Amino acid sequence: MSISRETAINLVLALLLLAVPFIAMQLGKPFYVTLATRMAILGLAAIGLNIALGLGGLVSFGHAAFFGIGGYAAGILASHAFSGQPLDFGLFAVPGSKLMPVIWAVAILAGGLLAAAIGSISLRTSGVYFIMITLAFAQMTYYFAISWPAYGGEDGLSITIRNTFPGVNTLVPQNYFLICYALLVVGLVLFAVLRDSRFGAALQASRQNEVRVASVGIAPFRIKLAAFVISGMITALAGALYADLNRFVSPSMLSWHMSGEFIVLIILGGVGRLCGPLAGAMLFVMFEYILGGLTERWQFFLGLLLLGVVLFARGGLIGLLAGRARHG
Amino acid sequence: MAEAVLAIRDLCKSFGALRATENVSIDLVPGEIHALIGPNGAGKSTLIHQIAGTLKPDSGEIEFLGSPVSHLGAAERARMGLGRSFQVSSLAPEFSALRNVMLAVQSRQGTSFRFFKPVMRDATLVEPAMEALERAGLKDRARVPAAELSHGERRQLEIAIALALGSRAFLLDEPMAGMGPEGSKTLTGFLDGLRREAPILLVEHDMDAVFALADRISVLVYGRVIATGTVEEIRSDPEVRRAYLGGAE
Numbered sequence: 001m002s003i004s005r006e007t008a009i010n011l012v013l014a015l016l017l018l019a020v021p022f023i024a025m026q027l028g029k030p031f032y033v034t035l036a037t038r039m040a041i042l043g044l045a046a047i048g049l050n051i052a053l054g055l056g057g058l059v060s061f062g063h064a065a066f067f068g069i070g071g072y073a074a075g076i077l078a079s080h081a082f083s084g085q086p087l088d089f090g091l092f093a094v095p096g097s098k099l100m101p102v103i104w105a106v107a108i109l110a111g112g113l114l115a116a117a118i119g120s121i122s123l124r125t126s127g128v129y130f131i132m133i134t135l136a137f138a139q140m141t142y143y144f145a146i147s148w149p150a151y152g153g154e155d156g157l158s159i160t161i162r163n164t165f166p167g168v169n170t171l172v173p174q175n176y177f178l179i180c181y182a183l184l185v186v187g188l189v190l191f192a193v194l195r196d197s198r199f200g201a202a203l204q205a206s207r208q209n210e211v212r213v214a215s216v217g218i219a220p221f222r223i224k225l226a227a228f229v230i231s232g233m234i235t236a237l238a239g240a241l242y243a244d245l246n247r248f249v250s251p252s253m254l255s256w257h258m259s260g261e262f263i264v265l266i267i268l269g270g271v272g273r274l275c276g277p278l279a280g281a282m283l284f285v286m287f288e289y290i291l292g293g294l295t296e297r298w299q300f301f302l303g304l305l306l307l308g309v310v311l312f313a314r315g316g317l318i319g320l321l322a323g324r325a326r327h328g
Numbered sequence: 329m330a331e332a333v334l335a336i337r338d339l340c341k342s343f344g345a346l347r348a349t350e351n352v353s354i355d356l357v358p359g360e361i362h363a364l365i366g367p368n369g370a371g372k373s374t375l376i377h378q379i380a381g382t383l384k385p386d387s388g389e390i391e392f393l394g395s396p397v398s399h400l401g402a403a404e405r406a407r408m409g410l411g412r413s414f415q416v417s418s419l420a421p422e423f424s425a426l427r428n429v430m431l432a433v434q435s436r437q438g439t440s441f442r443f444f445k446p447v448m449r450d451a452t453l454v455e456p457a458m459e460a461l462e463r464a465g466l467k468d469r470a471r472v473p474a475a476e477l478s479h480g481e482r483r484q485l486e487i488a489i490a491l492a493l494g495s496r497a498f499l500l501d502e503p504m505a506g507m508g509p510e511g512s513k514t515l516t517g518f519l520d521g522l523r524r525e526a527p528i529l530l531v532e533h534d535m536d537a538v539f540a541l542a543d544r545i546s547v548l549v550y551g552r553v554i555a556t557g558t559v560e561e562i563r564s565d566p567e568v569r570r571a572y573l574g575g576a577e
Contacts, residue, residue: 196446198434198453205431208420212428215380215418216493217407217435226441327423327473 006322010275014185017282021177033173034245039278039285040180041241046265046277047187048234053263054272055195056227057207061131061259062118062138066232068145068254069114070107070239075157075249077103082160100165100179103240111236112229114141119228123221135256142254156250163244170244180241184278187234192274194230203227204327235262264302268309270316273325279317331394332357333497333527334379334410339388341371341378341551348374349385350551354529356497361519361528363538366548367571372531373415375548376501379529380412381405393496407435411495411526413486415502421475425466425485428474429457432492457492464488465514480511487518491525498528504537516540539563547571 003011017039024032045067052058080087080096087094097103122133151157162170170176194200206213206220213220243249252258261284269280287305291298313320332355341349348371356362364372377383379390381402390398397405406412419428430453434440437452447453461467464484469477477485483503490498503519504512516537522528523543532538538545539559546556549571555562562568 193444193446196448197444198440198442198447201427201431201434201447202440205420205423205428208422209418211382211402211414212418212420213431214382214401214403215406215412215414216432216489217403218431218440219401219403223440325422327427 004322006273006275006318009318009321010188010278013275013278013282014188017184017278018181021174025174030173033177035285035289037173037177037180037245039281040177040184041238041245042261042265042285043278043281044180044184044187044241045235045238046262046269046281047184047191048231048236048238049262050231050266050272050277051191051194051234052228052231053266054276055200055207056203056224056231058123058224058228058231059131059263060122060134060228060231061256061263062122062134062136063232063235063262064254064256064258065118065138065141066111066115066235067239067242067258067262068141068249068251069110070236070241071243071249071253072145072151072157072239073107073110073236074103074163074240074243075159076151077106078159078163079151079157098163100163100170100240100244103163103244104237107236107240108233111239112233114236115229115232116225119225119232123224123228135259138254138256138259142251142256145251145254152250154251156248156252159243159247159249162247176245180245183237183241187237188274188278190234195274199223199226264306266316267306268316270318273316273318273322276316276318283317332391333393334529335391336379337389337391339375339378339390340386341374341383342386347551349378352388352548352551352553354546354553354556356527356529358527359523360543361523361530361541363530363532363542363545364548365532365535365538365545370548371551372548373501374551376412376415376499376529376531380410380499406493409494409496409526410499411490411493411497412499413483413490413501413503415505415531417479417482417486419474419482419485419489422473424471424473425461425477425481425488426454426457426470428485429460429488429492430454432489433457433460436492436494460488460492461485463491465518480507483507483511483515487522491522495526497526498522500528501531502533503530504532504534512537 017036020036021033049063052060077097081098118137122130125133146154164170165179168175202218202223206223210220265280265284266277268283270276287302291301309316334356336352336354339349339352352375366372378385381400389396392408392410430447433453433456461470464487466481466484466488469481504515512534519541542559544558545562546553547568554571555565555568
């Protein structure tokens, strides 16, 4: 079986990221492990968005809401586990948790529910209205978090000590990187499988021509809603990982800058491409680190890069290297 | 006459003061090609949109396969077997011809909420789709993106999609539009055979094709059906001649 050029590029990218922490430790620069972990997490968050935006053509400017709710799920559960106080829901109370798998499950569930609520309203609009309404919902969650003193309000919420994973010492940076990397790979596999499935076919066709999809007997709304929910779940999981990386959650995770950043990652890497989000995240974090060290105005240069991509390399980095996407 | 596959009763639709459809009653019986003709702006496309479910009529009833469908959306009507081609080709442009047809096959087989099996390796999708493409004469172009197909080929692809849906009736909105004489001739021959599979409601401007194919013709003028009959009856109907044929020919 021959592998396509895009597959080869994807493999190189994935292996490159995997190699970073080991090289970093050899060089005695443990900080690079954190950078690589950031790349993996932002990549995963953008994979989530890529399902909605890349496959479904749903330009969500509100994915920070899912990222943030995942982060708060981690922060809130951890803070209750730390204080020993159960979470009180009025009718019933549940204990907090320091276990990552539990936190991830809660983050995914919360992200999915929020996406179902936001999607079922937003998906009745399209185009610019969809962009604006998703932005509006995300800003609502942002201001909600700011004005909610129980969990730090504007100041955010610290996670005293990184949450745990059975059998792994998560305090070792390389270990935590490997956990995030494993979930990134799961995200990539899930994206590829979804894209090639019947669901993916209906979703991608809805992006291209909704009338056509309806006229063969498939209702586009339900397909898009399901995609939006899956998308929100993945981004929420990334949010929980991000909270544990920084050991801190704040409303800034919910802000529109974050939503914009996800879109930028995808455009840099390649919209709808399997490894577009990963390529974008790697470029972005590298740019932020290298240029951020040289000048405070590094985002000006990021803007130039983005402009260049939009004008001269529509397919992003992956498109530039592997050519246009082909559909069977 | 056999039981109608598609029956439209007293359909009305207005856009403001414009009465686009006025008390239209048409039916489609098994094995027939029922042509719908009329001058530009007579409301032919508006009528097709209402039958397909992309436009909601103000009043009247549409029955398909013996049950009322007026309350159903376009997707549900398509699933019942109402196949449609568009006046302006409506396809998924990035998908190959094959994948466009496969979408119809997948819909016919039931739910699209299947998340794992890759479609391109699914023979239950690929084979029926290739068969429909072959029947529509597009087999050699199966792997070409719809956007790169010629105008005529896109028409053929729309018909292949309707075939793959296992349609119980076809709504074809100007399938000959923009085709060369050679293409029209081929398509005419194809539609002639297609009627045995399912009846066709054919909107068409190409009068040669209409007279060659139609079992019955309905003439639509300013939203009203002014005559329905066989080719001979329509040709000799004085009102039709005055309103339409006389002016056009």
